Amino acid sequence: MKRIHTLAAAALFSFAAAAPSFAADAVKIGMITTLSGGGASLGIDIRDGFELALKQKGGKLGGVATELNIVDDARKVENAKQIATRMIKQDDVDVVTGIVWSNLAMAVVPSVTRAGKIYISPNAGPSALAGKNCHANYFNVAWQNDNLHEAMGQYVNDKGFKNVYLMAPNYPAGKDALAGFKRFYKGNVSAEVYTKLGQVDYAAEIANLRAAKPDAVFFFLPGGMGVNFVKQYAQSGMSKAVPLFGPAFSFDEGILKAVGAAAIGTFNTSQYSHDLDNATNKAFVAAFTQAYGRKPSLYASQGYDAAMLLDGAIAQVGGNVKDTDKFRAALKAADFASVRGAFKFGNNHHPVQDIFVREVVNDGEGVTNKLVGKVFSAHADAYAADCKM
């Protein structure tokens, strides 16, 4: 019995060892993302977007065979760190990507860039990586964390709201969110409420909110928290009296599917929307919907763009990604058609892009986001000036 085990293990090991050698000159990409537990839908969207791009390119980004290794971090910092170490030291990948959460990104990205590898962020954009501590090997293809909140601050301000109630989870990205909102919102802040991360019941907060009599609510509650809050807010009968505003993270396609009609009539800001009118996006939405049977969320678009960014840059250097200087310059040029339309990198390798506002509507097929306007054109983040690059 024991011998069989040993044999099986040996067979497994030799298979694992043999696998990479099939493609010696392939570009190796390591993807660390959240595929299980709470928040898995975000990582799955990113992965699906990335894989769709890879499939469309026949498994070759920039014309070079691409080996994509996807590992689940289960939203745990320790896991993400371990996986990153393995990818850098053992698998010797060329590019790392995939991380959803800012706290995980903070734990992983610096060690990746320090090891001389390229990191492409398809989501998390903590301020600490955008300013003084920006890095030549770090590129964020999504946004800097504050961006969408800033846009909503501007929008709520433009709409003439004077007394806004703010809510976010009590963790660093929550505080960044409210800071970003307040950077552009000039009216009175009715209250600034920090809820527990992963909180399920918001009855106490909603009762306080009603008593405070604000004229609007801005909330940043991604994933399941957003579902809980929006459902309970609708049940409390407050939706008509005090409108809800938030970043796209509080209203992504996954959340809307779970919330249903309760979210109709709310507004959110995003750098992407599935109804953006450009040819690249139309093709992407059609392909994504056909492949996965759901509309792409902003996370999916970011995964797709990450792959397309790499595709353009790898083609430009003729597959020679080991020449880091040239590869970096090619990435910085961002020579690819983003599904969001105009896209370029600022000096700190974060996007300079338009930010839109969307309304939640029922389009006949279901509850979804509809583009209603643009808040910022070619918006850069607030930390770029601190980055010496």
Next chain:
Amino acid sequence: MTLVLFLEQTLNGLQQGVMLFLMAAGLTLVFGIMHLINLAHGSLYMVGAYVTASVTMASGNFAVGVVAGMAAAGVVGMAVELLALRRLYGRDHLDQVLATFGVILTFNELTKIIWGAQAMFLSTPEWLSGTVEIIPGAPYPAYRLFIIAIGLTVGLGLRHLIVNTRLGMLIRAGATTREMVGALGVDIDRLFTVVFGIGAMLAGLAGAMAGPMLAIEVGMGEKILILTFVVIIIGGIGSVRGALVGALLVGLVDTFGRAFLPLIMRAFFDPATADSVGASMSSMTIYVLMALVLIWRPRGLFQAYGG
């Protein structure tokens, strides 16, 4: 702070407590009678929520969904007891924690395979979707009142079951001295399975009730599980009465903490600091409560005899 707000928050606390009670009643019975630490209790809550959502969607009737959700959780619970947990009764608590944690992972993955990773949708039934102004000036969601009513009904039903029926007598006897119950010729294995099934159905009911209000997602059970353990420790392990009192206490203290600590802190700090200090303090209140109760009564408020 006005009286209206205070009353409204009291209702919120009661409602949260009632939900916790549905979870805690089953957990405390299993812990008290079988001496089993069952971390997978939250998975049964998740099964209840998912099945309720699916069946409600298919049948268009929430009541049918709830019954199906409870039944599914009960059946799944008993199956897990027969297949896996039965082997753990004689083992020490660490083994039980490890094994039932494995059950959690299995259930989470299975749920993801069957229903997908995205949160599921379940709307509030039409007749409960409005608000009721039972406190003048504070319209209260009808659905939350419904949960309070269901929870209290279940509490009374359980009391009847435990005090007045033969099964209840066996449960009480089993909690006190299970060897003696076995020696008197009662089929203790079957008793355990039945008790586990009851606990599982209650968890399923809690999940079903949570559906219209919360995100139905993979891992939803773990979020409520920790609070549930706090409840049964405060209430006294094995005591259903303790579970009720503990649950209401935790619900009220947690709600009041979240609602009023930031307001109180505003008397001492500027608003931004007060909100953030209040938020941090309110996440500790129930653990402070637990510590205080344990100092006063190390075995919880109501202890089951023997144990």
